[in-house]
Amino acid sequence: MQNRAAQAALAFVVGVLLGTVGTFGHRGVIGVRSVNLPWGIVVALIGAACFLVGLRLYTDSRLLTLAGAVGLLIPIFLFSIEGPGGSVVIAQDTRGRIWDLVPGIMAVLVLAWPKLPARTTPESRNRLQP
Numbered sequence: 001m002q003n004r005a006a007q008a009a010l011a012f013v014v015g016v017l018l019g020t021v022g023t024f025g026h027r028g029v030i031g032v033r034s035v036n037l038p039w040g041i042v043v044a045l046i047g048a049a050c051f052l053v054g055l056r057l058y059t060d061s062r063l064l065t066l067a068g069a070v071g072l073l074i075p076i077f078l079f080s081i082e083g084p085g086g087s088v089v090i091a092q093d094t095r096g097r098i099w100d101l102v103p104g105i106m107a108v109l110v111l112a113w114p115k116l117p118a119r120t121t122p123e124s125r126n127r128l129q130p
């Protein structure tokens with residue numbers, strides 16, 4: 001039980017770090033000639049998706065994935081709230097709304113994904129047959 005709690009705490013902390021880095025990096029753009037390409041939101045969403053899917057596939061545990069998802073979503077929620085001076089980190093424009101909504105949708109989809117059956121190899125199938 002201690003090992004499971006430590007794993008959940010680690011998943012939560014990594015989720016918080018990823019959510020914080022993604023929140024501050026999602027506004028990044030790179031100028032190519034006269035076009036600004038929004039690389040920050042793309043990298044932040046890919047990072048969040050890889051974290052959640054990887055956590056679910058590697059641990060095969062919804063509890064650990066939930067801990068990571070909560071850790072990912074808490075900074076997004078907190079940085080969306082207007083501060084005492086009226087400033088927000090996540091502006092409510094297209095990129096900000098995408099960063100507000102898509103990680104939560106990804107978390108729900110990853111958590112709701114059914115458990116896949118174990119893979120069988122031809123050798124293991126032959127051993128089962130008499």
